Amino acid sequence: MNAKGTAYKYGDNVDTDVIIPARYLAIQDKDELAGHCMEDIDKDFVKKINKGDILVAGKNFGCGSSREHAPLVIKVSGISCVIAETFARIFFRNAINIGLPIIECPEASENIEDGNEVEVDFDKGIIYNLTKKEEYKGQPFPEFMQKIIKAEGLVNYINEES
Amino acid sequence: MNRPMTMTQKILAEHASLPYVEAGQLIEAKLDLVLGNDITTPVAIREMDKMKKKGVFDKDKIALVMDHFIPNKDIKSAENCKSVREFACEHCITNYYDVGEMGIEHALLPEKGLTVAGDAIIGADSHTCTYGALGAFSTGVGSTDMAAGMATGKAWFKVPSAIKFNLTGTPSKWISGKDVILHIIGMIGVDGALYRSMEFTGDGIKHLSMDDRFTIANMAIEAGGKNGIFPVDDLTIEYMKAHSSRPYKIFSADEDAEYDEEYTIDLSSLKPTVAFPHLPENTKTIDEIKEPVRIDQAVIGSCTNGRLDDLRIAASVLKGKKVKKGVRCIIIPATQAIYLKAMEEGLLKIFIEAGAVVSTPTCGPCLGGYMGILAAGERCISTTNRNFVGRMGHTESEVYLASPAVAAMSAVNGYISCPE
Numbered sequence: 001m002n003a004k005g006t007a008y009k010y011g012d013n014v015d016t017d018v019i020i021p022a023r024y025l026a027i028q029d030k031d032e033l034a035g036h037c038m039e040d041i042d043k044d045f046v047k048k049i050n051k052g053d054i055l056v057a058g059k060n061f062g063c064g065s066s067r068e069h070a071p072l073v074i075k076v077s078g079i080s081c082v083i084a085e086t087f088a089r090i091f092f093r094n095a096i097n098i099g100l101p102i103i104e105c106p107e108a109s110e111n112i113e114d115g116n117e118v119e120v121d122f123d124k125g126i127i128y129n130l131t132k133k134e135e136y137k138g139q140p141f142p143e144f145m146q147k148i149i150k151a152e153g154l155v156n157y158i159n160e161e162s
Numbered sequence: 163m164n165r166p167m168t169m170t171q172k173i174l175a176e177h178a179s180l181p182y183v184e185a186g187q188l189i190e191a192k193l194d195l196v197l198g199n200d201i202t203t204p205v206a207i208r209e210m211d212k213m214k215k216k217g218v219f220d221k222d223k224i225a226l227v228m229d230h231f232i233p234n235k236d237i238k239s240a241e242n243c244k245s246v247r248e249f250a251c252e253h254c255i256t257n258y259y260d261v262g263e264m265g266i267e268h269a270l271l272p273e274k275g276l277t278v279a280g281d282a283i284i285g286a287d288s289h290t291c292t293y294g295a296l297g298a299f300s301t302g303v304g305s306t307d308m309a310a311g312m313a314t315g316k317a318w319f320k321v322p323s324a325i326k327f328n329l330t331g332t333p334s335k336w337i338s339g340k341d342v343i344l345h346i347i348g349m350i351g352v353d354g355a356l357y358r359s360m361e362f363t364g365d366g367i368k369h370l371s372m373d374d375r376f377t378i379a380n381m382a383i384e385a386g387g388k389n390g391i392f393p394v395d396d397l398t399i400e401y402m403k404a405h406s407s408r409p410y411k412i413f414s415a416d417e418d419a420e421y422d423e424e425y426t427i428d429l430s431s432l433k434p435t436v437a438f439p440h441l442p443e444n445t446k447t448i449d450e451i452k453e454p455v456r457i458d459q460a461v462i463g464s465c466t467n468g469r470l471d472d473l474r475i476a477a478s479v480l481k482g483k484k485v486k487k488g489v490r491c492i493i494i495p496a497t498q499a500i501y502l503k504a505m506e507e508g509l510l511k512i513f514i515e516a517g518a519v520v521s522t523p524t525c526g527p528c529l530g531g532y533m534g535i536l537a538a539g540e541r542c543i544s545t546t547n548r549n550f551v552g553r554m555g556h557t558e559s560e561v562y563l564a565s566p567a568v569a570a571m572s573a574v575n576g577y578i579s580c581p582e
Binding site: 069 | 188201204205209213214215230231235236238239241286287288290302303304305306307309310313318352353356357386529530531548550551552557
């Protein structure tokens with residue numbers, strides 16, 4: 001499995017309130033929700049990204065609330081992968097459980113710049129910066145989590161196991 | 163072979179039916195309680211609909227608390243609550259709490275006796291870590307984990323390593339649990355405990371009320387922690403006996419358990435602490451604030467500080483005083499029982515005479531839902547738990563986190579201040 005696209009870069013501690021503000025949490029329609037993705041940190045986010053693009057951030061991405069709406073709006077908005085130095089733990093679980101590919105890689109987080117073309121090989125855990133002609137080794141997932149990701153989420157995984 | 167474990171690891175081992183677990187190990191644990199609210203449960207219900215396995219694992223071990231946007235703030239939130247109400251009815255969920263019985267979930271569940279020492283609990287709300295105050299393992303998850311938990315009664319966990327916080331000394335009069343946890347978050351940062359347990363220990367704990375301990379465990383997530391946990395002492399046992407008929411089990415960390423880091427905090431040295439925008443780690447002690455920080459609003463309530471002790475402290479500050487003209491002071495008792503007790507003790511009269519408003523229990527303003535939204539340029543001193551950009555309203559508004567004593571005094575003076 002690979003992801004490829006333009007990188008959009010943000011800083012440390014991007015919280016779930018700026019990813020999807022609580023004033024929209026009563027909305028149940030996924031596409032309507034995704035229209036507000038990252039609105040409070042970058043008003044133009046939804047307009048500027050294309051399907052397949054990659055979100056890059058610093059440490060503790062997705063800190064704050066347990067709202068699964070946060071990884072969901074990122075996935076539905078078309079982002080193919082989030083690369084960060086570290087993820088907040090509930091966001092990390094939620095992303096895996098709903099099938100949003102994420103990868104922890106301090107080196108990629110530091111060196112990828114806004115607008116770089118980036119490709120991620122999930123099987124090898126390698127991130128290629130096509131613009132800067134660099135590659136970075138990400139943290140591979142344990143086998144159990146890889147199974148959930150391959151099943152595209154926890155519900156499918158449980159259905160397959162039962 | 164001696165294989166020591168932390169308190170959290172012992173609870174997880176018990177629930178995974180394993181003699182021993184170690185940090186980093188992936189386990190599947192049996193759950194004593196699965197919690198959801200009116201924002202996260204509708205999403206979990208949709209996920210459950212996609213599962214082959216139908217029904218819930220145990221109708222008595224699920225708690226559904228309508229608290230974030232209720233009494234409903236708009237049509238969409240009303241529809242969300244309706245979907246949960248119908249689900250609770252269809253599956254005969256014993257612990258379903260709606261208007262009239264509801265309270266803010268993390269104040270309500272211990273009060274109802276649904277959480278006791280030794281439990282393993284997940285909740286689709288990040289502040290589920292609150293029940294660690296009772297010596298339980300409890301942690302926040304998302305809606306899909308909640309759905310899987312409701313269906314199977316189990317959840318997967320990566321066994322955490324831990325940081326030990328040794329609390330010593332006696333706190334001075336105006337120092338509360340909020341000051342302790344803000345001090346800790348200021349010291350280690352908002353990701354200082356990422357993926358790890360925060361285990362509190364030491365003889366200073368005996369000076370902390372249960373409400374103080376709930377506040378401290380509640381904000382473990384604001385340091386990135388997986389859970390926060392307190393040892394069980396006489397006060398914990400007294401609290402559980404008063405509120406619950408469920409059997410509890412006391413676990414304690416092995417003397418030689420391994421910790422990633424250890425900190426000693428002398429409670430007698432702490433000063434009232436305020437977290438400045440826009441992260442809970444941006445803390446200053448009250449005497450470090452040199453320029454007056456004028457406020458437009460004060461909020462006293464939430465799962466962090468809406469308990470009886472908090473209201474008593476706020477009332478002791480507000481008694482006979484007036485909220486500064488131009489400041490809105492909003493007080494929200496966290497549960498119906500707390501509300502009633504506050505009425506019986508005359509606290510509500512003190513609040514209303516001071517010019518504050520008192521609301522029915524709700525999470526409301528804490529997450530910028532309703533009941534106290536801020537306009538651009540406005541500032542709020544709040545006893546809640548987060549001060550992120552736009553948390554309580556406009557992205558150009560500001561939230562300052564503090565204890566009930568500081569919030570109440572600031573409401574009177576119109577700028578951030580502490581009772582002498």
